Amino acid sequence: MQKNRYELNKNLAQMLKGGVIMDVTTPEQAKIAEAAGACAVMALERIPADIRAAGGVSRMSDPKMIKGIQEAVSIPVMAKCRIGHFVEAQILEAIEIDYIDESEVLSPADDKYHIDKTRFAVPFVCGAKDLGEALRRISEGAAMIRTKGEPGTGDIVQAVRHMRLMQAEIRRIGSMAEDELFDAAKQLQVPYELVQYVHDYKKLPVVNFAAGGVATPADAALMMQLGAEGVFVGSGIFKSGNPEKRANAIVKAVTNFTDAGLLASLSEDLGEAMVGINEQEIKILMAERGK
């Protein structure tokens, strides 16, 4: 991969900032998402809540379904492949997907190695629970990071935990003396250069979104106030009573995430939120997949 291809791929994530990326399973849902103000859509066969309910092995979506969504909308289209499944990634690249999510929501294909993302021309986004995971994914070639959260639960607690931990670690690295960075790199199991970047700029070298469990405008604004640069919403929209209205409200909440008055009016009359499951009730912790 050429060096400037990686820059261009990081640049696309910069253009998504301040926006909401929505999970969709059909061209119709993709159109609803685009009309509601999604800055990109994630095409997948089943939304995480249904993957969780159905159990079994979940895989990359049917390319025909993804192509249908690509034709339905003009905004960027992302799709998920299994962790370590570089052939699924090759297939997604062949259909010119705009971003590949190497995702813990699907069943991992490799329990040791992630995809060597530097071999691809299309960009990758990966999930992370903490700074070490984020920097390991970036060293493998990820051009964008998102918190893992706990997908398909409608419970924001894990996304909050991951974002707070990541920000706390960034602050810690940022305040270190130069000669302490070598040991920090060793502890985090990541290349020294990436630790140095975090130390110098007090941020990740790529765009960082929140994902997993976002169900309300308030959840989205919470993640933004905690330092997310944008938000993925999965099951929260199309598992709710009024997907269109909720999607619209979440988009506006992300733009004006500090205006409590506006957030109050956006939160009115949204209909039923997704029911959700508490983290204690979950059998599979997807966030534990791929470290």
Add this chain to the structure above:
Amino acid sequence: MRVAVLALQGAFAEHEQMLSRLHVPFIEIRQKRDLAEPFDGLIIPGGESTVQGKLLRELGLYDELKGSILSGLPVFGTCAGLLLLAGKIQNDTRTHFATMDIIAVRNAYGRQLGSFYTEEEFQGIGTVPMSFIRAPYIAGVFGEARALAMVNGHIVAARQDRQLVTSFHPELNDDLSVHQYFINMIV
């Protein structure tokens, strides 16, 4: 002098960094009440034009900003910002401010695999670095607009009086010259 940056969605922070490096004060516009602050120029950043166009209308910004642009407020649109200012969009029935005599083509270079970097001549500046991200280009200018830069036979920058557009992203590279050009349009 103070420049307003439309901060509804997209790469507005990158423009703010460029303004900081040029020592130009700025404000962010996210909703109607932000328009109460006076400003002398407006930057519309890259991002998704569908999202920004929708939020402009629904957050009550559209009429006042369009009026200001028509009465001479200097404005600089990059990528999605170009689409918001374009009088016509060849492959989209919907236009937004439509204050500039240009015909734009959305996603003119295809999907992300078509994104590219190059360096080309910019009239009145010289060679500038140009990053194109799922970019539009300008199929033609009419009326008062004139082209300022071309890449592979397509117009990628244009100016009409105090409106400036680029289909590439000067805010993504270190070079400050296009932002300086815009600041010179204000003073």
